[in-house]
Structure formats: C-alpha cells, structure tokens
Amino acid sequence: MMGSVWTAVAIGLAMGIVFGFALEKSRVFEPGMIVGQMQLRNFIMLKMFLTAVATGALVLAVLHGFGFVKLHPKAALYAADIVGGLLLGVGIALAGACPGTTLAQIGVGYRDAIFTLLGGLAGAVAFSYAQPWIATNLIGTGKPLIFTDLVGLPYWQGAVGLAVMLIAVLALMERWRPWRDDLGSDVDGSHAASTEFKARIVPAE
Known part of the structure; x- marks a missing residue:
C-alpha cells in the first residue's frame, strides 16, 4: 500500500x-x-x-x-457544471488569474495574486461547509458518464x-x-x- x-x-x-x-x-x-x-x-x-x-x-x-x-x-451533473463554469469564468476574467496560475503569479512577484489565493482558499472552505446542503437541495446525485x-x-x-x-x-x-x-x-x-x-x-x- x-x-x-x-x-x-x-x-x-x-x-x-x-x-x-x-x-x-x-x-x-x-x-x-x-x-x-x-x-x-x-x-x-x-x-x-x-x-x-x-x-x-x-x-x-x-x-x-x-x-x-x-x-x-465523477457523476455527470450538467447544471452544476454549467453554473460552476460560468462563475469560474467570471472570476478568472475579473482577477486575471485562474486556480492553476495563482501560485506562479505569486512566485514572479504579482502581489495582487496573494489576495486571489486567499479568496480561493476562503471560497474552498466555505464550499466545504455548504457542499452537503448544496448536494442535497440544488445538485442531487448523478450517474458517472x-x-x-x-x-x-x-x-x-x-x-x-x-x-x-x-x-x-x-x-x-x-x-x-x-x-x-x-x-x-x-x-x-x-x-x-x-x-x-x-x-x-x-x-x-
């Protein structure tokens, strides 16, 4: 193991x-x-x-x-994928960064990227607490496609x-x-x- x-x-x-x-x-x-x-x-x-x-x-x-x-x-959840993709796209356009590039921006000296990272971590923590309710009331379950x-x-x-x-x-x-x-x-x-x-x-x- x-x-x-x-x-x-x-x-x-x-x-x-x-x-x-x-x-x-x-x-x-x-x-x-x-x-x-x-x-x-x-x-x-x-x-x-x-x-x-x-x-x-x-x-x-x-x-x-x-x-x-x-x-x-993972299960195919089309509504969640569409809504999540739109929210992520808006965030990327506003911040000029995406989850995969924030650390690289910090590494080369973009100070505003620190706030992008902190916001992403705060959002991840908030979602972890809200995820059970969201999955039950908004998303539901689906079959892996x-x-x-x-x-x-x-x-x-x-x-x-x-x-x-x-x-x-x-x-x-x-x-x-x-x-x-x-x-x-x-x-x-x-x-x-x-x-x-x-x-x-x-x-x-």
Whole structure:
C-alpha cells in the first residue's frame, strides 16, 4: 500500500514539475494572457490546457493500463457544471488569474495574486461547509458518464483517440494563430491590445 502511495506521489511531483515548467515558459500565468484568452484576443492559454488534457489522457491510459492508478469517474451533473463554469469564468476574467496560475503569479512577484489565493482558499472552505446542503437541495446525485463505456471501447483506446483529436485541433489552431503572434512584444499576451490602443490615440501620418 505504501509503495503505491509513494509511486503516486512521485508521479504527481514529476508531472507537476513538467507542467509548472511549461506554464512558466508559455507565460500563461500572465494576467494579460489570461484576460486576453477570456476576451478571445489570444489563444495561448487554450492551447496550453488542451495540450495538458491530451498529455494527461495519454499518461492516465498508461498508468491505468499497467495498474498503477484506478479511475474514479465523477457523476455527470450538467447544471452544476454549467453554473460552476460560468462563475469560474467570471472570476478568472475579473482577477486575471485562474486556480492553476495563482501560485506562479505569486512566485514572479504579482502581489495582487496573494489576495486571489486567499479568496480561493476562503471560497474552498466555505464550499466545504455548504457542499452537503448544496448536494442535497440544488445538485442531487448523478450517474458517472464514461465515454469509452458508451461506445464500448477500452479506456486506453478512448484516451489515445482523444489525444489524437486534440493534437489535430492544436495543429490547426497553430496554423491559424501562431503562438509567437499571440505572445506579444513584452511576453505578456497584451501586444495586440496595446497596438490597437496606440492606433486609436496616435493618428497615422
């Protein structure tokens, strides 16, 4: 039992280091990058997280196939997912941060991110106390929905298929909007916005 726990911890740390390195190099933690994605001005954040989904699907397929991890799918609760997604999106747009980037922002010196972190922790504590009532009165229970079960495929085949589909989507997105164009001259994703602003206030000669 202890061996499997330490294996899971080691794998989690390794994946976290790789993800954190990619997050920093892609500059996705920059508030300008995050707000730009929410306003559909740049798409580096979407590319980054679609890449993470594809990579995670492949890693889980391997780990699950060799018996290192056991999957525990959550119930499909569409109303809760939609409401929660909208609330999260509004919070991300207002704060210029998301749960996965707040610590990175603190690490590079964004002081306002400390308040975002404190707000997130306060919200998590409040939800932990309210969750039993919410689950009983607002959300209810649902049945786990697993795509591979619906189509009659082994999990690894579904994961590989999802990864291939996402890679194709990412390739098309990169051809449409190269990441260098979205990164901006200050590597913060706000180059397009600043250029538009300057064009409005400085008439062309």
